[in-house]
Amino acid sequence: MTERFEICVVGAGVIGLAVARQLATSGKIAVDKILVLEQEASFGQHTSSRNSEVIHAGLYYPDNSLKARLCVRGKQLLYEYCAQHDIPHRKTGKLVVAQDAEIAALETLQQQAMRNGVSDTEIIDAAALQQMEPQVTGSAALFSPSSGIIDSHAYMQSLLNEVESSGALFVRKTRIEKACSANNGFRVTTQTLQGQQSDSYDIECRVLINCAGLDAMNVAERIECDFKREAPRLYLCKGDYFHYNLGNPFTHLVYPLPEKNTRGLGIHATLDMGGQCRFGPDSQYVDAINYDVSAAKATQYAEAIKRYFPAIDAAQLQPSYAGIRPKLSAAGEPAQDFVIQFSQDCAADEHSGTMRTDAELVQLFGIESPGLTASLAIGELITTRLLDQL
Ligand SMILES: Cc1cc2nc3c(=O)[nH]c(=O)nc-3n(C[C@H](O)[C@H](O)[C@H](O)COP(=O)(O)OP(=O)(O)OC[C@H]3O[C@@H](n4cnc5c(N)ncnc54)[C@H](O)[C@@H]3O)c2cc1C
CATH class of the missing domain: 3.50.50.60 (FAD/NAD(P)-binding domain)
Structure with a gap:
């Protein structure tokens, strides 16, 4: 039977x-x-097992979207779950770093976060940023204290x-x-x-x-x-990660402003529970699932990272792993x-x-x-x- x-x-x-x-x-x-x-x-x-292992605060997603609602609720449930079940995690906080022309975008992001129910963010100036992250350069940053990392x-x-x-x-x-x-x-x-x-x-x-x-x-x-x-319809959008061999230069997660249409969140620095730092992911639409990471991309990564971390040493970026986003929008379309x-x-x-x-x-x-x-x-x-x- x-x-x-x-x-x-x-x-x-x-x-x-x-x-x-x-x-x-x-x-x-x-x-x-x-x-x-x-x-x-x-x-x-x-x-x-192919992601940034970040507990997101819920900053980016449009009003009343499932992404916004489920992220904000999920964050609360996840921190509670981690505490109850001894899952390694850390509320590191996150800095979204703006350069000169981008300060208005930080304010827009903060307003979106507020509408999503994330009311604890703060815009800090260049001096405060320098104090929090001496190696990071920017004209201002949005600080999100409830962002963190988890051992997925x-x-x-x-x-x-x-x-x-x-x-x-x-x-x-x-x-x-x-x-x-x-x-x-x-x-x-x-x-x-x-x-x-x-x-x-x-x-x-x-x-x-x-x-x-x-x-x-x-x-x-x-x-x-x-x-x-x-x-x-499904669109595959690949993101590659590079490990940074010179240890971890930061104490917070450090992000640039997100890409257009939030295709990706920009090549950011994530920390893992073992204290390692990796940079990524980029966003590249692909036709098939393939998790290879090309070492040749290191120079392009270093250029992007240099905007907020001028001391980056490109020679110390080592291909790590890749993940693929199951997107419902094609390149150039809204998220x-x-x-x-x-x-x-x-x-x-x-x-x-x-x-x-x-x-x-x-x-x-x-x-x-x-x-x-x-x-x-x-x-x-x-x-x-x-x-x-x-
Ligand atoms: C580059 C990248 C970075 C990300 N960073 C973050 C982050 O920092 N924070 C965050 O919150 N989210 C992040 N995400 C998103 C997060 O990783 C995904 O939303 C989540 O892992 C999706 O889980 P899933 O179970 O839907 O998919 P999967 O993990 O892919 O699981 C699907 C499972 O289904 C199985 N399966 C498929 N077909 C069959 C079948 N026919 N029969 C039986 N089993 C089958 C597969 O083997 C697989 O195990 C990121 C994603 C990517 C790609």
């Missing part, structure tokens, strides 16, 4: 894990009926521990191949890798949650049901918000509020930055919504 679950979460990046953890600890769902499928041998092998691996490991210790099932090396409507839910076909061989088996679930990150659109295409919404689709909304739209089925398909698209920061808030949003339907 085909095993039936209440909920199947596809993908064990930080989003799938945060969603599964919130569902598993809600006390409202039989935990042995929650299944998390991950195609890789371990959790968090893609975007969730330890965070994901903790989420997974909670999922597994609650009794929910985490299955590695297993990818969802396709799914179709069946029995008031979904029949899901999976492939499990066993050495060189792979086994196919089917499960059923009432709720299917697509948290496949860069693969979310591929997975969406392979789900057949007549009440799903159209998936948006798009996160998309979180619930199929029950679609069923309600098309049938004047009458639901034809208990099946629910939840799909997440474009979960780029600040997805790590927002992860617990995304878990909270989805869980609240699903529990309302019970």
